[in-house]
Structures are given as structure tokens and as C-alpha cells.
Amino acid sequence: MSERDVTRGGEKGSRPGREAPTGAYAGRRRRRRGRGEQPMVPDASFSSYYGKPVLNKPTWKALDIAGYLYLGGLAGASSLLAAGAHATGRPGLAAPAKIGAAGAISLSLAALVHDLGRPARFLNMLRVFKPTSPMSVGSWLLMGYAPLTMAAAAVEVAGRYRLLGATAADLADRLRPVGSAATAAAAVLGPGVATYTAVLIADTAVPSWHEGYRELPFVFAGSAATAASGLGLVAAPTAQAGPARRTAVLGAALELGAFRLMKRRMGLTAEPFDQGRPRVLLRAAEALTAGGAALALLCARVPDRRLAFAAGTALLTGSAALRFGVFQAGVASAEDPRYTVVPQRERLAAKGG
Template sequence: MSGADAGRGGAGGGRPGREAPTGAYAGRRRRRRGRGERSMVPDASFSSYYGKPVLNKPTWKALDIAGYLYLGGLAGASSLLAAGGELTGRPRLAAPAKLGAAGAISLSLAALVHDLGRPTRFLNMLRVFKPTSPMSVGSWILVGYAPLTMAAAATEVAVRYRLLGSTAAEVASRYRLLGSAATLGAAALGPAVATYTAVLLSDTAVPSWHEGYRQLPFVFAGSAAAAASGLALAAAPTSQAGPARRTALLGAALELGAFQLMRRRMGIAAEPFDQGRPRILLRASEALTVTGAALALLSGRLRDRRVALAAGAALLTGSAALRFGVFHAGVASAEDPRYTVVPQRERLAAQGS
């Protein structure tokens, strides 16, 4: 039925009276008919209101917000690897992880502010702390995390390049202590930084984000771990990259397993993952993540830097493809009202049974 037909009151052009039954009441009226009677009006089938989406699709820019999701995850997981390298005496693993975390969180914040339009809009989100708002909690997590990450990276650079003045030995010791404290503090907030964006997406009404609220944080955690291990594999010598290789395997397994479980449990809202651009991105992500994990394992046995570099590139690219695929799938699900209405009807039917 076209919008014009609907505006004229349907095919007959008349306006229904106030007594016209609707919804569940209409169903009860139909059931009270005798066995020999048939309804002259067919059961209502799915359609949208005037052919319009039920939801307004997200207006976020794909490069900004999907990039913000990816870089935030990379930063948070890199802080954990940096702390691991620090505690296990692997300075050449800890150093690139610290610098990578600082660079990633800087770019992540820049992407967020660019999407918001003005820096003051981000500052306005800090005026009130609302524990029930993922956006508010996430903003405050970033405010606590970013300075610690910057301090850890700055002290690493200062000690490494001896930017400490005349009393280098004494000051270096103090800087190392400060840097270690900042590294451990950033690592404590790292898991929240890597996963809060999944909670943020799930808190929206966008079907392909909201329906995966149970598993999406685990998907993002695995993706972040895979990306951070990819960066470490590419930058650290193979002799010190053991934690990165193990993290790559664990992250890839968590990402792939949680994503498949999420798709099975989402019902119809998972369809956009298998259509158009999201399908291409997510298939590429899966292939790259599996390849990267296999190469990471192989690099440990061969001690070959070229294999480690290939593993790192595959894991970093696969993680990025996952974030962009999830983003575009959410936008596609908001554009089609079927993904909003059908799950709602299924939940109502389950409650009534």
C-alpha cells in the first residue's frame, strides 16, 4: 500500500470508526466467530509506517566512529601488553606497546571530537557523571586513562633517549618508577577502555547492536587483544614477543567464538551481518584474524621477523575490518524497519505464551 493510499484511509478511502478493534483485542474478536465463519479481512502482515524506517539511522561518520571503536580497543589492550612486558622484564615488548597505546588513544579521541564537531561537546559530557549512561561512564574512563597512557609513553621516551639533563642516572631511576606506575594504572583501566564502546553501542535502539548486547563486549575484547598483539608482533623482537603471540591466539579465539555465538542468538537482527558491505568486511576480518593467529604461532617457532610482521599486519587489519563491519551492519539494520518490529513481536509473543 502506498503512502497516498494510507493517507486516504486504505483501499476504500474511508475512515474507520472508533469501535474498530485493533491489536490483541481484534484477535479475540476473531476467535469468537463461529466455526463456519471466515474473516473477510486478511491477517495483518508486516509493513512500515508510510514505508519509512521505524528508527532514525545513526548519523555518525563511519571513519570517525568505527575508527574510534577500533583505536580505543587497540589502546586499551596495548596497555595490558605493556604492563605484562614491564612485569616480566621484556622492555622491547613494553616500549612499543606503551607508545602504541598513547598514539591509538590520541587518534581515538581526535576521531570522537571530529565527529562531535567541537571539542566543547566532549567537555560538556564531563559536566555530569551518570552511572546509568554508558556514554558518561566511558567519557570519564577516557579522561582517567589518557593521561596515564601519555605519562607512560613520555617517560619511556625520556629514559630511552636520555632527555633528562645532567643528572641522568638519578632522574632516570625516578622516571622509570613514575613510568611503571603510569603503565600499571593504564593497564588497570585498559579492559574498560577496550570494551565500553560495545556497551555504548548495545545501549542504543539499533537492532544489530542492541540484540547482541550479551556477546558484543566479548567480541570487542577479543578484537582488541588481537589488534594489540598484532602491533606488538610487528614492533617487538621475536625473542621478547612471547606474550604477544599467546595474546594473539587467545584474542582471535575469543573474537571468532563470541561473534559466532552472538550471531546465532540474535535471530533476524543478525541478517545485516551477511549482506552487502558488512558481509565483505566481516568475511575479510575472519580470514585475516585466522591467518594472523596462525602466522603468530608460526613466527614463534621459526623466529622469523618477516612472519611476525605479516602476522601483525593481518591481526591489525582484521580487527579494523570487524569494527567497520559491525558499524555498517548496525546502520543497515536501522534503515530496515523489519529488524526493529519483528524482534519486538517475537518478545511479545514469548511473554504471552
């Protein structure tokens, strides 16, 4: 080839872009022709600098925050159950539900403050109200809900059990309309208290929480319902526990169905739910919830107090196992960069297509 063979448009007789393919396309061309050459770029490995994960895993204490998730759900659903029992004339179910709601929300707030380190940090969240922040909305929701449950429980204890003497009982009789109003108002806020924590954790960048944002509130709602019905079955007389039994069946169906649907839709980020400690906790939660609901149904035909106690204990334990399992799965997904990188690439590829 001489200098005259090379023109401004390239070499004479050549076909630019066809004879010298490069990059990944060239590798595919060569492999199709059977030459067996290996690609020059190795497959991507999901690692990061110095072996650190892409995301910082949640620094929340498992016992505090998972307990806060569980107790908040128990409190919110118990307020609904208490209002229903109060309205239908079932004092044996209404009383433990009111007291349980007040006790659960108190412990939930204590767990949250313990994780924050000091009470001032919780009070700082009340300086502003930001509707777009689940944490801000949840903080104000708790501040409105907790006093209502305590007022309802205090009137119930003083009036029904007469633990504080005749004077306090007479005062409780006068305040009974206030207790009824507090019970109704707590029931209005109860669904928000039971489910806002699902929105709170789904609003983070933790893959196995964030990708379940559609179904996770329904999972938490069902779990809260089973916990509240479990408390009712344990503490209420069998003859008045009908609403608790029905709530147990409906809550179990919602929890188990929504959780399975969530895992099916999440794809890769659902893997942490089926690995390690989360797998053990969530399998136990499924078995306990389904078994507790079945026993609750059986209690309707066999009014045995021991059977009701077993059903309630299974439902309470199953709900707790679900919250702790979801928490542990989220932490595990944040530690593995694969659950962050792969879904991002899939979304980018879908947008590009």
C-alpha cells in the same frame, strides 16, 4: 421467523458464538471446510509513513566512530600487554606497546571530538558523573586513562631511546618509578577502555547492536587483544614477542567464538551481519584474524621477522575490519523496520504465552 421467535436471549434455537464466527477465526474455520475463501485482511508489510524507517539511523560518521571503536580497543589491550612485558623484563615489547597505547587513545579522542563537532561538547559530558550512562562512564574513563598512557610513553621514550639528550634521559631515570606506576594504572583501566564501547553501542535502540548486548563486550575484548598483539608482533623483536603471540591466539579464539555465538542467539537481527558491505568486512575480519593467529603460532617455531610482520599486519587489519563491519551492520538494521518490529512482536507474544 416472527417477532415471537426473538427473545431477550436471542433467536430461539440458535447457538450464540457458534454459527457466526468472525475475524481471523472465521477465516480459519472456512478454510478448514474447504471453501477456499481468502482472508479479508492482507499480510502485514513492514513499512512506515512516507517510506521512513521506524528508527532514525545513527548519524555518526563511519570513519570517526568506527575508528574510535577500533583505536580505543587497541589502546586498552596495548596497556595490558605493556604492563605484562614491563613486569617480565621484555623492554623490546613494552616500549612499542606503551607508545602504541598513547598514540591510539590520542587518535581515538581526536576522532570522537571530530564527530562531535567541537571539543566543548566532549567537555560538557564531564559536568556530571552518571553511573547508569555508558557515555558518561566512558568519558570519565578516557579522561583518567589517557594521561596515564601519555606519562608512561613519555618516560619510556626519554629514558629508553634518549631522543631528547642526556639531560632528559637523566630526568627520565629519576621518573622511572612514576612511569612504572602509570603503566600499571593504565593496565588497570585498560580492560574498561577496550570494552566499554561495546556497552555504549549496545545501549542504543539499534537492533543489531542492542540484541548482541550479552556477547558484544567479549567480541570487542577479543578484537582488542588481537589488535594489540598485532602491534607487538610488528614492532617488537621476535625473541621478546612471546606474550604477543599467546595473546593473539587467545584473542582470536575469544573474538571468533563469541561472535558466532552472538549471531546464533540474535536470530533475525543477525541478518545484517551477513548482507552487503558488513558481510564483506566481517568475512575478511574472520579470515585475517584466523590467519594472523595461525602465523603467530608459526612464529614460535620459525622466528622469522617477516613472518611476524605479516602476522601482526593481518591481526591489526582484521580487528579494524570487525569494528567497521559491526558499525555498518548496525546502521543497516536501523534502516529496515523489520528488524525493529518483528523482535518486538516476538517478545510480546512470549510474554502473552
